[in-house]
Amino acid sequence: MRSAPTILHLDMDAFYASVEQASKPSLHGKAVIVGGLGPRGVVATASYEARRFGVHSAMPMAQARRLCPNGACLIPRFSLYREVSDLVMGLLRELSPLVEPLSLDEAFVDLEAGSAAFDAAGARAVGERLRADITAATGLSGSVGLAGSKMLAKVASEEAKPNGLLLIEPGTERELLAPMSVRTLPGVGPATGEHLRRAGITTVGELAEAGEDELVRMVGRAHGAGLYRMALGLDDRPVVAERDAKSVSVEDTFDVDIHDRVRIRHEVQRLADRCVGRLRASGHSGRTIVLKVRRYDFSTLTRSETLRGPTDDPAVVREASARLLEGVDTTGGVRLLGVGVTGLADYTQEDLFAQVRAAEADGEPAGGAEESGAVAPDGVEGSSGAVEAGAGGGAEVAGEAGGAGGVGGATGAEGVVAAGGAVAASGDAVGAVGAVVRHWAAGSDVRHAVYGPGWVQGSGVGRVTVRFEQPGTPPGRVRTFRVDDPELEPSDPLPLVGTA
DNA sequence: TCTGGGGTCCTTAACCGT
DNA sequence: TCTGACGGTTAAGGACCC
Numbered sequence: 001m002r003s004a005p006t007i008l009h010l011d012m013d014a015f016y017a018s019v020e021q022a023s024k025p026s027l028h029g030k031a032v033i034v035g036g037l038g039p040r041g042v043v044a045t046a047s048y049e050a051r052r053f054g055v056h057s058a059m060p061m062a063q064a065r066r067l068c069p070n071g072a073c074l075i076p077r078f079s080l081y082r083e084v085s086d087l088v089m090g091l092l093r094e095l096s097p098l099v100e101p102l103s104l105d106e107a108f109v110d111l112e113a114g115s116a117a118f119d120a121a122g123a124r125a126v127g128e129r130l131r132a133d134i135t136a137a138t139g140l141s142g143s144v145g146l147a148g149s150k151m152l153a154k155v156a157s158e159e160a161k162p163n164g165l166l167l168i169e170p171g172t173e174r175e176l177l178a179p180m181s182v183r184t185l186p187g188v189g190p191a192t193g194e195h196l197r198r199a200g201i202t203t204v205g206e207l208a209e210a211g212e213d214e215l216v217r218m219v220g221r222a223h224g225a226g227l228y229r230m231a232l233g234l235d236d237r238p239v240v241a242e243r244d245a246k247s248v249s250v251e252d253t254f255d256v257d258i259h260d261r262v263r264i265r266h267e268v269q270r271l272a273d274r275c276v277g278r279l280r281a282s283g284h285s286g287r288t289i290v291l292k293v294r295r296y297d298f299s300t301l302t303r304s305e306t307l308r309g310p311t312d313d314p315a316v317v318r319e320a321s322a323r324l325l326e327g328v329d330t331t332g333g334v335r336l337l338g339v340g341v342t343g344l345a346d347y348t349q350e351d352l353f354a355q356v357r358a359a360e361a362d363g364e365p366a367g368g369a370e371e372s373g374a375v376a377p378d379g380v381e382g383s384s385g386a387v388e389a390g391a392g393g394g395a396e397v398a399g400e401a402g403g404a405g406g407v408g409g410a411t412g413a414e415g416v417v418a419a420g421g422a423v424a425a426s427g428d429a430v431g432a433v434g435a436v437v438r439h440w441a442a443g444s445d446v447r448h449a450v451y452g453p454g455w456v457q458g459s460g461v462g463r464v465t466v467r468f469e470q471p472g473t474p475p476g477r478v479r480t481f482r483v484d485d486p487e488l489e490p491s492d493p494l495p496l497v498g499t500a
Numbered sequence: 501t502c503t504g505g506g507g508t509c510c511t512t513a514a515c516c517g518t
Numbered sequence: 519t520c521t522g523a524c525g526g527t528t529a530a531g532g533a534c535c536c
Contacts, residue, residue, distance in 0.1 A: 035504075036504055036505090038504095040502085040503075040504075041504070042502095042503065042504050042505095043504095044504080044505090058503080058504085059502095059503085060501070060502050060503055060504095061504095062501065062502075063501065063502075063503095066501085103507095187509095220510070220511065221510090221511090222509080222510060222511085223509095223510070223511095245507085246507080246508070246509095247506090247507070247508085248506090248507090249505090249506065249507075250505085250506085251504085251505060251506080252504095252505090253503095253504060253505085298502090298503070336504085336505095338505090338506095340506095340507095
């Protein structure tokens with residue numbers, strides 16, 4: 001806690017949805033819902049227009065569609081969001097070297113450390129200028145909270161939303177917090193909120209009255225003590241610029257539960273490879289391998305194994321994952337599988353012993369002539385999967401199509417996984433490799449040889465509808481093509497600003 | 501009609517060694 | 519030598535965040 005409100009929290013308004021609106025002029029002012037489009041997709045972000053229909057983050061997409069049938073439902077384009085985020089974070093770093101990003105659309109800034117502001121008036125001026133700069137640079141709006149601590153700055157930006165600024169004057173924090181719901185405090189989610197509610201505590205004021213001992217008894221030592229301090233407006237956590245990753249993981253939810261043990265093993269191997277790809281790309285190795293299984297009834301279990309030393313060897317991670325899977329009962333079906341690595345070391349140590357063992361064990365798989373080091377960097381894992389497709393047939397065919405569109409992003413590939421699953425069901429479509437079934441996800445970028453850049457508005461029954469417009473242009477025209485139209489191809493997102 | 505993906509942190513229990 | 523307290527590590531699960 002400090003005396004002056006010089007901690008700034010920036011929160012971009014409905015970030016993903018706003019980026020989509022900015023890059024697709026016909027969606028300006030319209031209900032936009034960004035998230036997974038598969039049968040088990042959930043909403044990542046909804047525009048304020050969509051929120052008026054009751055749509056919100058984490059809601060099943062199917063429900064969102066029912067609530068807001070005319071909303072545009074789009075897949076996330078993380079590569080573009082990352083570009084915009086980098087721009088915004090760059091603006092923040094002009095204010096201070098102490099910038100702590102929390103996600104693509106949120107960050108803390110210590111203004112005092114950057115000598116950007118030392119009092120309330122200065123902080124407010126910096127905040128307003130920042131908001132103007134962000135809009136000038138990206139066309140988007142962000143909300144700013146200013147206070148003497150991280151927690152209060154975050155509460156302030158939340159109150160300021162959308163497109164506002166709120167500064168909490170030192171000395172006023174307790175009375176400001178008192179009437180608020182306990183749920184406004186970071187760390188109080190559905191479970192803790194319900195727990196407190198049953199004890200008759202619904203506001204922050206009541207939380208403070210309860211006292212530390214009472215709270216510790218109710219929700220545990222660390223949580224209770226932290227909660228009590230927050231209720232009093234106390235928080236002295238510093239803004240930390242660089243924090244090391246603690247784990248790397250990948251997971252896939254399948255469109256339909258999978259039962260086949262062979263398929264489950266295969267998926268786990270693919271996930272292990274993808275995980276190692278990400279691990280290596282980040283320059284890490286790790287010591288503990290974690291397998292995650294979500295069963296048909298949504299019950300989730302994890303199994304982990306700690307190695308003698310850190311590894312980034314795909315064969316080692318594959319083996320460990322397979323071992324862990326053997327101890328899991330999957331009868332009844334599996335809806336999600338995940339592989340993760342924790343206990344990260346920021347160096348890469350060759351685990352020679354394990355590599356020798358892996359090489360010895362490598363003769364086992366049927367077509368196992370592949371080199372164990374064939375883990376491609378993130379986003380290209382289709383290639384390693386293709387090696388294994390010798391057994392599984394056309395499973396990776398759709399992966400190829402999606403891969404072309406997903407150049408920039410891990411998530412470009414996510415949709416592909418779902419598509420791959422669907423194709424895999426048809427099994428032995430080896431002969432169909434030439435006739436690639438292209439999957440046009442709503443919201444993805446395309447380019448037509450004649451009409452130029454556009455985005456997929458929808459597709460089905462052999463047709464794909466494309467709207468031809470770009471950031472900065474007036475709303476564009478819609479045209480429909482056959483899904484296999486040779487003049488239509490996936491493309492990269494266009495920058496939000498810069499052309500204008 | 502269900503419930504994503506990528507993380508973080510905390511709690512509890514078991515186990516091991518001192 | 520037996521027992522207990524304690525601390526560290528591992529494993530599993532859960533809550534929470536965006």
